[in-house]
Amino acid sequence: MNINEIQSFVPPVRTLMGPGPSDVHPRVLQAMARPTIGHLDSNFVDMMDELKVLLQYAFQTENALTIPLSAPASAGMECCFVNLIELTDKVIVCQNGVFGGRMKENVERCGGMVVMVEDEWGSAVDPNKLEETLKLNSDAKIVAFVHAETSTGVQSDVKTLCEIAHKYDCLTLVDTVTSLGGTPVKVDEWQMDAVYSGSQKCLSCTPGLSPVTFSEAAIEKIKARRLRVQSWFLDLNLVMSYWASGAKRAYHHTAPINALYGLHEALVMLKEEGLENAWARHEKNHQAFRLGIEAMGLSFKVKESERLPQLNAINVPEGIDEVAVRKRLLTQYNLEIGAGLGNLAGSIWRIGLMGYASNMKNISYCIGAMADILGNS
Amino acid sequence: MNINEIQSFVPPVRTLMGPGPSDVHPRVLQAMARPTIGHLDSNFVDMMDELKVLLQYAFQTENALTIPLSAPASAGMECCFVNLIELTDKVIVCQNGVFGGRMKENVERCGGMVVMVEDEWGSAVDPNKLEETLKLNSDAKIVAFVHAETSTGVQSDVKTLCEIAHKYDCLTLVDTVTSLGGTPVKVDEWQMDAVYSGSQKCLSCTPGLSPVTFSEAAIEKIKARRLRVQSWFLDLNLVMSYWASGAKRAYHHTAPINALYGLHEALVMLKEEGLENAWARHEKNHQAFRLGIEAMGLSFKVKESERLPQLNAINVPEGIDEVAVRKRLLTQYNLEIGAGLGNLAGSIWRIGLMGYASNMKNISYCIGAMADILGNS
Numbered sequence: 001m002n003i004n005e006i007q008s009f010v011p012p013v014r015t016l017m018g019p020g021p022s023d024v025h026p027r028v029l030q031a032m033a034r035p036t037i038g039h040l041d042s043n044f045v046d047m048m049d050e051l052k053v054l055l056q057y058a059f060q061t062e063n064a065l066t067i068p069l070s071a072p073a074s075a076g077m078e079c080c081f082v083n084l085i086e087l088t089d090k091v092i093v094c095q096n097g098v099f100g101g102r103m104k105e106n107v108e109r110c111g112g113m114v115v116m117v118e119d120e121w122g123s124a125v126d127p128n129k130l131e132e133t134l135k136l137n138s139d140a141k142i143v144a145f146v147h148a149e150t151s152t153g154v155q156s157d158v159k160t161l162c163e164i165a166h167k168y169d170c171l172t173l174v175d176t177v178t179s180l181g182g183t184p185v186k187v188d189e190w191q192m193d194a195v196y197s198g199s200q201k202c203l204s205c206t207p208g209l210s211p212v213t214f215s216e217a218a219i220e221k222i223k224a225r226r227l228r229v230q231s232w233f234l235d236l237n238l239v240m241s242y243w244a245s246g247a248k249r250a251y252h253h254t255a256p257i258n259a260l261y262g263l264h265e266a267l268v269m270l271k272e273e274g275l276e277n278a279w280a281r282h283e284k285n286h287q288a289f290r291l292g293i294e295a296m297g298l299s300f301k302v303k304e305s306e307r308l309p310q311l312n313a314i315n316v317p318e319g320i321d322e323v324a325v326r327k328r329l330l331t332q333y334n335l336e337i338g339a340g341l342g343n344l345a346g347s348i349w350r351i352g353l354m355g356y357a358s359n360m361k362n363i364s365y366c367i368g369a370m371a372d373i374l375g376n377s
Numbered sequence: 378m379n380i381n382e383i384q385s386f387v388p389p390v391r392t393l394m395g396p397g398p399s400d401v402h403p404r405v406l407q408a409m410a411r412p413t414i415g416h417l418d419s420n421f422v423d424m425m426d427e428l429k430v431l432l433q434y435a436f437q438t439e440n441a442l443t444i445p446l447s448a449p450a451s452a453g454m455e456c457c458f459v460n461l462i463e464l465t466d467k468v469i470v471c472q473n474g475v476f477g478g479r480m481k482e483n484v485e486r487c488g489g490m491v492v493m494v495e496d497e498w499g500s501a502v503d504p505n506k507l508e509e510t511l512k513l514n515s516d517a518k519i520v521a522f523v524h525a526e527t528s529t530g531v532q533s534d535v536k537t538l539c540e541i542a543h544k545y546d547c548l549t550l551v552d553t554v555t556s557l558g559g560t561p562v563k564v565d566e567w568q569m570d571a572v573y574s575g576s577q578k579c580l581s582c583t584p585g586l587s588p589v590t591f592s593e594a595a596i597e598k599i600k601a602r603r604l605r606v607q608s609w610f611l612d613l614n615l616v617m618s619y620w621a622s623g624a625k626r627a628y629h630h631t632a633p634i635n636a637l638y639g640l641h642e643a644l645v646m647l648k649e650e651g652l653e654n655a656w657a658r659h660e661k662n663h664q665a666f667r668l669g670i671e672a673m674g675l676s677f678k679v680k681e682s683e684r685l686p687q688l689n690a691i692n693v694p695e696g697i698d699e700v701a702v703r704k705r706l707l708t709q710y711n712l713e714i715g716a717g718l719g720n721l722a723g724s725i726w727r728i729g730l731m732g733y734a735s736n737m738k739n740i741s742y743c744i745g746a747m748a749d750i751l752g753n754s
Contacts, residue, residue, distance in 0.1 A: 001426065001427065001430050003430050003431065003434055003648060004648075006427045006430065006431060006645060006648065007645065008404070008408065008641075008642055008645055009408070009411075009424045009427070009638060009641050009642070009645075010411065011411050011412055011413075011414045011418075011420055011421070011424075011638070012412075012414065012418075012420055013412050014412070014414050014415065014418065016413065016414070016415060018415055018417075020631065021413050021415060021416065021631060021634060023413070024412070024413045024635075027385070029409075029410040029411075029412070029413075029635070030410060031385065031386070032406075032409045032410055032635060033406040033407060033409055033410035034386075034387065034388050034406075035388055035389075035390050035391070035401070035406070036388075036393065036398050036400070036401045036406075036577075036583050036584075037388045037389065037391050037393070037713075038391065038393060038395055038398060038713045039398065039584070040395075041388075041389075041391065041707070041713065043388055043389055044388070047386045047388075049378065050378065050383045050386070053378050053380050053383065054380065054383060057380055070448060070449055070585060071447060071448040071449075071452060071610070072447055072448075072610075072630045072631055072632075072633065073630070073631070074609070074610050074629070074630035074631075075448060075452075075610045075630075077609075078608065078609055078610045082608075102609070105609050106609050108605075109605060109606070109607050109608065109609055110607075198631070200413075200631060206413055206633065206634055206635040206636070207413075207416070207631040207632065207633050207634055208447060208585065208632075208633025208634075208635075208636055228485075228486060229486070230486050230487075230607050230608075231455065231459075231486065231607075231608060232451070232454075232455055232479070232482050232483050232486055233448070233449075233451050233452045233455045251718070252451070253449045253450070253451035253452075254397065254398060254449055254450070254451075254575070254577060254584040255449075255584065255585075256449065256583065256584050256585025256633075256636065257398060257583055257584055257585075258401075258406070258409060258583040258584075258585075258636075258639075259583070259585055259633065259635075259636055261386060261388070262635075264385075264386050265385055265386070268383060268384065268385055268386075271380060271381075271383065330418070336414075336415045336418065341628070
C-alpha cells in the first residue's frame with residue numbers, strides 16, 4: 001500500500017443489525033465531536049460523577065463502584081477476573097456459548113482453578129447442573145456466567161443462578177454485555193457481585209467502553225487480597241481512586257474524554273426514555289420481528305422462553321448459502337446482520353435489535369430485504 | 378445527585394496546553410462523528426490496514442506488528458511488559474520521572490525481577506549509569522526507559538541507550554507517549570524493540586488509543602514464551618491475529634470504531650504535513666515560546682540540550698501561588714496548563730505545545746495571559 005494514496009476515511013452508511021456494534025443515535029455521535037477538555041478539568045470531573053449516577057440507574061444498583069472502564073468489554077471481563085481471583089481460587093464457569101469459553105481463559109491466566117458447567121450452545125445455563133457442581137466443589141469462591149450469550153441469543157436466569165451461588169458462599173461474576181439496557185438487569189435485587197457490560201449494544205453508543213459495577217462483598221474480597229492484582233491498568237484499587245469524588249481523586253490514566261461524552265449522552269437518552277420503557281420497546285419490537293421471520297417460514301434457534309428480544313438467532317434454511325445472503329444484504333441494502341460464531345458458524349444468522357436499532361423501520365427493512373433475497377435464491 | 382437533573386454534557390471550549398490531552402483538530406473531531414460501521418465490515422478492515430501503514434510512517438518502522446491498541450497508553454505500557462516478560466526475567470528500568478516508576482510497578486506485577494537505574498527528575502537518563510548496571514547484571518533480558526518524560530519535559534537519548542542495551546543482549550522497551558509526532562522517533566534506525574505511545578499528545582487525536590510497534594526480535598521472544606501472557610486482552614498472540622490482513626484475521630474484541638476514525642484522520646493529517654515538517658514546527662514554536670517565557674523573567678527546569686520542544690517545564694517563581702495562576706488561566710482564559718507531578722508538584726508548570734496545539738496563536742495567547750496574571754499577582 002502506498003501511503004500517499006491514503007485519504008480521509010468516509011465510511012458507508014450502514015444499518016447495523018448484527019450482534020453489535022448496533023446503530024448509534026446521531027445525538028451520541030454529535031456528543032463525541034464536542035471539543036476535548038482536560039481529564040482533570042472540573043467540568044470533566046463533574047461529568048464523571050454524572051456518569052456514575054447514570055450507570056447506577058442502568059444497572060439498577062446503588063453500588064458506589066459503578067464506572068465505565070476505559071477499554072472494551074473484553075477488558076471489562078478481564079477486570080472482573082483479575083481483581084476477584086487470587087492464585088488457586090476455585091472458580092465455576094458456566095458455559096453455553098463463546099463467551100463462557102473466554103471466561104475460562106481468563107480464570108486460567110489469573111492462576112485460578114476452573115471447573116466448567118457445560119450446557120448446549122443455544123440453551124440457557126441449567127441451574128440444577130450448577131447446584132450439582134457446587135455440591136461437589138464446596139471450596140469454590142466464584143461462580144461466573146453470561147446473562148445474555150451474544151453468540152447464541154440465549155438468556156439465562158440470573159436471579160436463580162445468583163441465589164444458588166450465594167447459598168454455597170460464592171461471589172457471582174456476570175457478563176451483561178448484550179443485556180444492559182435491552183432486558184432487565186437488576187444488579188442489587190438479583191445480588192450480582194461483579195458485573196461488566198459494553199457500550200456498543202443496547203446502550204446505542206460506539207464500541208470501546210465497558211461499564212462495570214461491584215458489590216460491597218466483591219470490594220471486600222478485592223481489598224483483602226494477599227497479592228497485588230496482576231494488571232496495573234485494571235487494578236480496581238487504583239481505578240477506584242481515579243473515579244473517587246472530590247479531593248480523594250488520584251491520577252491513574254488519561255480517560256478517553258470524547259468516548260465518555262458519547263456514553264454520557266447515550267445514558268441521558270436511556271434515562272429520558274426510562275429503563276422500563278426501553279425494555280418494553282425491545283420486547284415489543286422483537287415480537288413484531290418474530291412475526292415477520294415466521295411469516296417467511298424461518299425459525300428461531302432458541303426456544304421461546306430463553307430468547308433474547310435484542311438478539312435473534314435464526315436458523316439458516318437448508319440449501320441456502322448463508323454467506324451469500326449476508327453479502328447481498330450488506331452490498332445491496334447496506335444492512336449488516338451477523339453470522340454464527342464458533343460451534344454455530346454457518347448454521348445461524350444473528351440479527352440484533354439493540355438499543356436505537358430496535359425500531360420498526362429497521363424491522364420492516366430487514367424483513368423486506370431478507371424476503372427479497374431468500375425469495376430469489 | 379438527582380438523576381433527573383442530568384442533562385446532555387456540553388463542555389466549555391478550552392485551549393489545551395497542558396501535558397495532554399492537547400487540542401484536537403476539528404477534522405479529527407468530525408471524523409469521530411461519522412456513522413459507525415461493523416468491525417468486520419470490509420471497509421473497516423481496509424481502514425485498519427491503512428492505519429498500520431500510517432503508524433509505520435509515524436514510528437519510522439517497517440515492523441509488521443504496528444497497530445493501535447484499543448485502550449489508553451497505560452494499557453500500551455502494560456501490553457509491552459506482559460508480553461515480553463516471563464516469570465523471573467531480570468528487567469532494568471531507568472527512572473527519571475513518574476512514568477519510570479509505573480514501569481517498575483508493571484515489571485513487578487509480571488513476576489519480573491526489576492533493577493532500577495535512577496536519575497534526577499528533570500535530567501535525562503544517564504547512559505553511563507545504564508552501562509554500569511548492565512555490567513553488574515549480565516543476566517538482564519530487557520532495558521526499559523521513557524523517551525520523553527511527560528512529568529518533567531526531559532528527553533533521553535534513545536539511540537545511545539538502545540545501543541548499550543543491545544551490547545548486553547537486552548531487548549529495549551521504550552515509552553514514546555509524548556514524543557511520537559513531536560520529535561524524532563526512529564524505531565528501526567535506533568533499534569527500539571517494543572514501543573508504545575498515546576493518541577492524545579503530538580498526534581492531536583483524542584485520548585484512549587495506544588499505538589504500539591514490535592521488532593522481529595521482540596516477536597520472537599513473545600512467540601517463544603513458556604507460559605501464556607497473563608492478560609487475555611493484551612496478549613499479542615491474539616491481538617496480532619485480529620490485526621492480520623485478509624483471511625488470517627481472527628475475531629478478538631470489538632474495536633473502538635469511531636475512536637479509530639479519529640486516529641486515522643489525525644495520521645492522515647500528519648502525513649499531509651510530513652513528519653519532518655511536524656518535528657521542525659514543534660522545534661520552531663518551542664523557540665518562539667522560550668523567548669516569551671524568558672522575556673517574562675521565567676526559567677526552564679530542564680537544561681537546554683535535554684528539553685522537549687513539545688513539553689516545557691517552567692519553574693514557578695518564588696512567592697507565586699502556582700495553583701492560583703493555573704486557576705485564573707482556566708477560568709478567565711479557558712486556557713489549561715499542567716501542574717508538576719510527583720516530586721515536582723508545586724515547583725513547576727508543564728506547558729504543552731503538542732501537535733495541533735503547537736501554533737503561534739496558542740503561544741501568543743499563553744504568554745500574554747501569563748504576563749497579565751504574573752504582572753498582577
